[in-house]
Amino acid sequence: MxxxxxxxxxxxxxxxxxxxxxxxxxRSALVYPDRVAIVHxxxxxxxxxxxxxxxxxxxxxxxxxxxxxxxxxxxxxxxxxxxxxxxxxxxxxxxxxxxxxxxxxxxxxxxxxxxxxxxxxxxxxxxxxxxxxxxxxxxxxxxxxxxxxxxxxxxxxxxxxxxxxxxFVASGDASFAWQLPDxxxxxxxxxxxxxxxxxxxxxxxxxRGAALNAISNILEWDMPKHAVYLWTLPMFHCNGWCFPWTVAARAGVNVCLRRVDPKAIFDAIRAHKVTHHCGAPIVLSAMIAAPAELKQGITHQVKSMVAGAAPPAAMIEGMEQLGFDLTHVYGLTEIYGPAAVCVKHEAWDALDVGERARLNARQGVNYHLQRNVSVMDALTMQPVPFDGETMGEIMFRGNITMKGYLKNPKATQEAFAGGWFHTGDLAVMYPDGYVKIKDRSKDIIISGGENISSIEVEDVLYRHPAVMAAAVVAKPDPKWGETPCAFIELKAGAQVTAEEIVAHCKAHLAGFKVPKAVVFGELPKTSTGKIQKYELRKVAGSSDAIDV
Structure with a gap:
């Protein structure tokens, strides 16, 4: 029929x-024409x-x-x-x-x-x-x-x-009749x-995705009208996690910040009664470590959203001592910034800070308007058991997912294989449906919220005439979360210092991509000659990898 x-x-x-x-x-211009939108x-x-x-x-x-x-x-x-x-x-x-x-x-x-x-x-x-x-x-x-x-x-x-x-702006028409997208x-x-x-x-x-993620931000944070949002997160990063559009939807206040440092942050929070801000763990860690005198005089509730490395107990405790409420989110550029959130439950409040940190360190569940996040077996494309032990790959599907990679159909097809977006992050699924990352994609180092391709750094290292083989992995760092650690096998008879390697990298890379530690020696390899990065990660996490 x-x-x-x-x-x-x-x-x-x-x-x-x-x-x-x-x-x-x-809408905000129509309904709240005289309310402040931008402070700078x-x-x-x-x-x-x-x-x-x-x-x-x-x-x-x-x-x-x-x-x-x-x-x-x-x-x-x-x-x-x-x-x-x-x-x-x-x-x-x-x-x-x-x-x-x-x-x-x-x-x-x-x-x-x-x-x-x-x-x-x-x-x-x-x-x-x-x-x-x-x-x-x-x-x-x-x-x-x-x-x-x-x-x-x-x-x-x-x-x-x-x-x-x-x-340039003055040359334009303030009554310009802009059109909705076709x-x-x-x-x-x-x-x-x-x-x-x-x-x-x-x-x-x-x-569509930008509109929906902007609204999801409101829902995840219970963000009220006229929220005062401090820009401690770069707007160049995933369009500021879509918060320029979120703030507009709430007719809030954009408190601009040219440079992120603890004094500027606390001064702005006091002066403008900031209610919300986002940032990488390094931003929150800097706030916690700031001198006590900078933190005085903040008597209102401030909500903080953090993504990147999972917040450790010390960060959760530090933010609580500041009187800030911390929300942990997870995402990638391909999913408009955060598209998963570790939703907190009231029952967690009664737990000690260590247990709260364990629960809050998980990547959580999908955003309201993202269809789904799952941990899948990348070969069978079946969900892993909800046992907190079986490893799989974190995958997303729904409206808060990119159109694809510009001029790169092969990479787009690979990213969307099987009808899911493949993050490359390995994780487990807990019985309560919360996702928890167990290992990052092997080639990515996340330093201060910025992605660094180890392959890009390795390519630069291989340009040095003394280098026979090179591998770069993440080295844990108390300030940046992770920094690049370079392992170098020299050509026979070649001599070079760690400082010379770093200088070579600085000539070819942005500063945050330059290795902060250099280790010389024969690289561990498989029988086929593939470098065993998992062995190098063990060394990078030990005291044997000394910062330059």
Whole structure:
């Protein structure tokens, strides 16, 4: 029999609109026009002003021939232009590409070429490296370069663009009639991840996923209207875990922070009554370790969200002593940042801090609007038993998953094999349905919340004329969580010091990717000559691996 509900019930503009987080800005500007949206130094910018500026930015981009399917890159810290970029650029139909401000010129040049950026907005702090990156591009198509200005930047200002950001925005129409995406599957942003190879992969987000993850953030955190959110998490990282769009949905306050340090964090929390902030473990550890005088005078509840390495007992206890409520989340660039959360239960409150840490160290369950997270046997594609012992791979499926890797169908197909996104992280599933990582993907080092490809570092090491064989693994670090540890087997008769190896790496890598420890000796290998990294991890975790 025919489906009676499929007849004469058309999808029209009256009963369907593409999901997009851009609508969150439009609504907040309409409902709360005079509420503060952005705080930065002396700046207090309302939601109506922010909406007008984002429309101007979109209009100005279109006036320069930039629109649907074009890429606009930004090299910005957590400042007002970065907030505006998350709305104004996609309002023009273009795709926002937030560049990691810690990268070197070579990596940035690759991203500008690969993403085919038509324009780039640059903060003065990063003008020098961006100038070098633009000069290193292989592509010949022109790039519109726009310089931002910031009274809080104390360094030397180098102009590399054709105009300033404020002048560019002012040239646009504040009443610009931006359009919803034709399809909520349209790309909204491009984020590069180092993945498991030296060349970064371009992760493409869609409007639907961004809208849903932004709302999931609200649900996981019980985030109220007008929350005051402090930007201790880089907005270049997974679009700030979608929080620029989350804050807009709640008509909250974006408290910008150019540079993350404990004094600036605690000063901002006191001054603006910050209610929420996110960060890598290194940020929270720095807050806990800060001098007592910096922490005085905070009498209201602050919620902290942490991802990366599981929070140890000392971190949970330290945050509790500060009076902060800690939420542990898990995710990757490919799933819009966090898409799983370790949901806490009231019964846990009665447990000692060690047991709470054990429970809270798990990666948890799926976000509200992510369909599922599971631990699967990668060969059979069947879920592992819920016994807390059987290992499998963490996999996700649902709306909060990337469109795929830009210009890389092979990697996309591999990532989505069997109808699930493969994270590469090995884990177990507990009887209560909570996931717990047991081992990271072998090639990835997570340092201060940043992914470092061991293969990329190894490639640089192999360029040194004295190196016969090289392997890089993660070395536990109390500050960064993990840092690269290089194991090097020298060519016969060759001599080189650890300091020379580090200097060689600094010439070819961003600073955070440079090995912090170097160990010389014959590398353990299988009968087929494959280096046994699991043996090296044991050494990296011992005192035998001395920092340089």
């Amino acid at each position: 025919p489906n009676i509900y499929a007849q004469d019930l058309p999808k029209t503009d009256a009963n369907f609109a593409a999901l997009t987080p851009l609508l969150y800005l439009e 130094g002396a700046l207090r910018q309302t939601w109506s002003q922010t909406y007008a500026r984002c429309r101007q930015l979109a209009s100005a981009l279109q006036q320069h021939g930039i629109g649907k399917g074009d890429t606009v890159a930004v090299m910005l810290p957590n400042t007002p232009p970065m907030v505006e970029a998350h709305f104004g650029i996609p309002m023009s139909g273009a795709v926002l590409n937030t560049l990691n401000t810690r990268l070197d010129a070579e990596a940035l040049a690759f991203m500008l070429d690969h993403g085919e950026a038509k324009a780039v907005i640059v903060d003065p702090e990063f003008a020098a490296v961006m100038s070098r990156a633009l000069a290193m591009r292989q592509s010949t198509h022109p790039v519109l370069v726009i310089d931002t200005e910031d009274a809080l930047y104390a360094g030397t200002v180098q102009r590399i663009g054709s105009q300033t950001y404020d002048d 399809d909520e599957w349209d790309a909204i942003s491009l984020n590069y991840t180092s993945g498991t190879t030296g060349n970064p992969k371009g992760v493409v987000y869609h409007h």
